[in-house]
Amino acid sequence: QVQLVESGGGLVQPGGSLRLSCALSGGTFTTYSMAWFRQAPGKEREFVAAARANGGTTYYADSLKGRFSISRDRANSAVHLQMSSLEPEDTAVYYCAAGRPILSSLRTMTGYRHWGQGTQVTVSS
Numbered sequence: 001q002v003q004l005v006e007s008g009g010g011l012v013q014p015g016g017s018l019r020l021s022c023a024l025s026g027g028t029f030t031t032y033s034m035a036w037f038r039q040a041p042g043k044e045r046e047f048v049a050a051a052r053a054n055g056g057t058t059y060y061a062d063s064l065k066g067r068f069s070i071s072r073d074r075a076n077s078a079v080h081l082q083m084s085s086l087e088p089e090d091t092a093v094y095y096c097a098a099g100r101p102i103l104s105s106l107r108t109m110t111g112y113r114h115w116g117q118g119t120q121v122t123v124s125s
Contacts, residue, residue, distance in 0.1 A: 002027040002114040004096045009119030012086055016123070020081040021073075022096030022116055029077035033101055035112060036070065036081045038092035038121075045095065047107040051079060059106055086123045093118040 008020040035050035049070040050059045056072050069082040079096065095118045101111025
């Protein structure tokens with residue numbers, strides 16, 4: 001059974017950086033596309049970034065492109081999300097997801113079967 005475990009969340013000041021990690025176990029990492037979503041209080045969960053299984057092509061939410069970077073770590077069956085120039089609006093629970101979405105579903109929750117428990121990111125001075 002596939003399990004995803006996120007780490008790296010915490011409290012950071014505006015303008016700071018943070019790196020989230022998500023380790024996959026119980027499945028073949030190279031066959032899964034990996035993604036990050038986030039959910040702020042009172043808001044719906046939204047797409048952040050994804051890295052496809054084949055070739056690792058990356059995709060980002062338009063509003064986050066340039067500040068966030070997703071990368072696959074094959075050696076550790078993990079995916080990382082490097083976040084920089086963080087803003088208070090980035091405060092949310094960040095979720096890791098794994099699945100085999102078709103291209104049209106890559107940015108949607110329905111494209112991913114497996115989810116982590118989430119890690120809190122708080123951007124505040």
